Amino acid sequence: MMRLFTGGALVVAMVFATACRPSSPADELTVRWQLQPAVPVVGREAAADVTIELPNGRPVLAARLTLEGHMSHPGMAPVIAPLTDAGDGRYRAAVTLTMSGAWVMFVSGELADGQAVRQRVADVVVAAE
Amino acid sequence: MDLLRTPVVGPFLRWRHARTAVQLVFLALAVVVVLHGLFGPDLASTNFATLLTWVHYRGLLVIALLAAGNIFCAGCPFVRVRDWGRLLHVPRRLWPAWLRGKWIALLLFVAVLFSYELFDLWALPAATAWLVLGYFAAAFAVDLVFKGATFCKHLCPVGQFNFLASTASPLEVQVRDRATCTSCRTADCVAGRRLAPASPVVLQRGCELGLFLPAKVGNLDCTFCLDCVHACPHDNVAVATRVPALELIDPSRRSAIGRIVDRTDIVVLVTLFVFGALLNAAAMIAPVYAVRGWASDALGGASDAVVLGLLFLAGLVVVPAVLLWSAAMVTRVLAGATCSTGSIVRRLVYGFVPFGFGVWLAHYSFHLLTGALVVVPVTQSAVFDLLGWPAFGEPRWLWTGLRAGAVFPIQIGFVLLGALGSVAATQSIAQRDFDARAGRAALPWLVVLAVLTAAAVWMLSQPMEMRGMGL
Numbered sequence: 001m002m003r004l005f006t007g008g009a010l011v012v013a014m015v016f017a018t019a020c021r022p023s024s025p026a027d028e029l030t031v032r033w034q035l036q037p038a039v040p041v042v043g044r045e046a047a048a049d050v051t052i053e054l055p056n057g058r059p060v061l062a063a064r065l066t067l068e069g070h071m072s073h074p075g076m077a078p079v080i081a082p083l084t085d086a087g088d089g090r091y092r093a094a095v096t097l098t099m100s101g102a103w104v105m106f107v108s109g110e111l112a113d114g115q116a117v118r119q120r121v122a123d124v125v126v127a128a129e
Numbered sequence: 130m131d132l133l134r135t136p137v138v139g140p141f142l143r144w145r146h147a148r149t150a151v152q153l154v155f156l157a158l159a160v161v162v163v164l165h166g167l168f169g170p171d172l173a174s175t176n177f178a179t180l181l182t183w184v185h186y187r188g189l190l191v192i193a194l195l196a197a198g199n200i201f202c203a204g205c206p207f208v209r210v211r212d213w214g215r216l217l218h219v220p221r222r223l224w225p226a227w228l229r230g231k232w233i234a235l236l237l238f239v240a241v242l243f244s245y246e247l248f249d250l251w252a253l254p255a256a257t258a259w260l261v262l263g264y265f266a267a268a269f270a271v272d273l274v275f276k277g278a279t280f281c282k283h284l285c286p287v288g289q290f291n292f293l294a295s296t297a298s299p300l301e302v303q304v305r306d307r308a309t310c311t312s313c314r315t316a317d318c319v320a321g322r323r324l325a326p327a328s329p330v331v332l333q334r335g336c337e338l339g340l341f342l343p344a345k346v347g348n349l350d351c352t353f354c355l356d357c358v359h360a361c362p363h364d365n366v367a368v369a370t371r372v373p374a375l376e377l378i379d380p381s382r383r384s385a386i387g388r389i390v391d392r393t394d395i396v397v398l399v400t401l402f403v404f405g406a407l408l409n410a411a412a413m414i415a416p417v418y419a420v421r422g423w424a425s426d427a428l429g430g431a432s433d434a435v436v437l438g439l440l441f442l443a444g445l446v447v448v449p450a451v452l453l454w455s456a457a458m459v460t461r462v463l464a465g466a467t468c469s470t471g472s473i474v475r476r477l478v479y480g481f482v483p484f485g486f487g488v489w490l491a492h493y494s495f496h497l498l499t500g501a502l503v504v505v506p507v508t509q510s511a512v513f514d515l516l517g518w519p520a521f522g523e524p525r526w527l528w529t530g531l532r533a534g535a536v537f538p539i540q541i542g543f544v545l546l547g548a549l550g551s552v553a554a555t556q557s558i559a560q561r562d563f564d565a566r567a568g569r570a571a572l573p574w575l576v577v578l579a580v581l582t583a584a585a586v587w588m589l590s591q592p593m594e595m596r597g598m599g600l
Binding site: 068072078101 | 172183249252415501592593594595
């Protein structure tokens with residue numbers, strides 16, 4: 001019974017802690033984002049251009065990042081594309097969104113010093129063909 | 130086959146605490162859903178509330194109904210919490226006679242479907258959590274005031290869905306030997322057992338939905354709680370296999386229900402179940418989003434609530450009324466029937482239940498089969514949020530499930546299976562009521578069924594469009 005309570009407490013702590021994790025410098029990055037075309041069409045490649053800056057305005061260099069696209073509906077396949085370093089804090093990815101509708105885009109990965117980063121950068125509507 | 134006499138499953142089902150054990154599992158999941166929904170990430174695809182509720186729960190529910198029976202009502206966590214409440218307060222009132230029936234549940238069923246579309250509930254973890262909490266609160270409050278399973282029988286929209294869908298299930302709780310019931314003088318299956326005849330101490334409750342086993346027909350109103358199995362002193366209750374959907378053509382009087390052809394509320398429930406399946410699936414395809422946009426423009430920028438309201442009015446009232454009434458009028462002419470048009474609708478609409486169930490299956494199984502494995506990265510993500518480091522590894526967001534293209538044939542299979550079931554049920558009802566003119570009587574209904582089947586297949590073949598978050 002004790003184990004049951006311990007397990008239950010762990011689950012409760014887990015879901016509460018989601019909102020309680022302390023912020024890190026990686027949470028305070030400024031991420032600017034551009035997508036070409038601005039309203040992408042399902043199944044067609046779009047070009048993402050991401051610029052990341054530290055809180056002091058200096059560019060984030062040599063980070064290992066990916067662009068994640070998640071649909072608003074749970075259970076749908078996300079799209080994950082590597083962001084290539086274009087220098088001076090700019091990163092680029094070619095991304096093909098696979099379903100029309102609402103997508104939420106994230107930048108995630110590691111900074112050069114190993115800090116994990118995951119930021120929601122934009123909500124995008126993908127047009128049907 | 131009687132499931133209670135099979136190894137492993139039989140002893141488990143006969144165990145007095147089997148239902149509680151299943152309910153506790155569902156309750157634990159409900160706790161996770163509520164807490165993660167309220168305090169977890171607000172992105173639906175990374176939150177247990179939206180994932181477990183709208184993908185896993187709905188998908189597993191319809192598959193359980195297809196493969197076995199109303200297992201999810203049996204494991205309902207709302208009833209578990211209600212039972213704990215009843216340890217502290219015993220309800221003494223009866224649900225008012227004028228409120229009995231399915232009418233309130235029907236309104237709630239439509240309200241849930243409408244809210245789901247209007248507010249994009251699938252994209253809102255916190256709203257999903259509040260919806261689940263609302264269910265807990267409603268079941269608790271109602272059943273602490275009123276006796277029996279008032280919430281299940283008269284109010285719960287999910288319960289009504291399950292009752293109707295389980296008419297197409299292969300398992301049924303039924304009497305083993307009718308002669309034993311004839312000689313039974315205690316009717317414990319419905320009355321339960323008490324310490325003494327007038328004692329307030331209940332040793333084993335009987336059917337809270339008032340189903341007297343010898344007069345019970347089919348699965349309507351049966352929550353598969355198995356209270357009757359535990360209550361029967363003669364060990365005369367079975368969980369038996371049967372021909373799915375055969376009960377839809379049974380015209381006999383049913384315990385606590387009456388004749389289904391006389392129950393207008395259940396006829397309306399069937400209509401909403403069938404056309405609601407199509408509407409719910411249609412609301413997520415690109416052409417319907419386009420129509421909604423066009424309608425909004427045509428109405429001078431009408432709000433989404435107004436446009437959706439009109440869509441629901443058309444899909445759940447106008448189209449069903451026109452199709453079913455027209456079919457009944459043609460049946461009346463072709464079969465030379467003397468009964469009223471409404472009477473024909475009341476009889477033959479039941480034949481559409483398997484088709485409706487097939488469409489629900491096709492829709493919900495799509496989400497389950499394409500997204501079942503997302504529970505893995507969501508767990509990894511939640512652990513990362515908790516600990517600040519990926520104890521279960523980096524979230525594998527690409528773990529989702531089958532490709533949509535691979536699921537499409539399965540969806541079509543479910544729709545066609547349902548349609549075939551409906552053809553058989555419609556033909557059987559026509560045979561029952563129109564005898565030599567059964568073929569003519571069934572013909573217009575089979576035409577409507579063919580149109581609805583074609584519509585379902587067309588919808589499933591359309592590109593999906595997932596909106597939400599106000600986008």
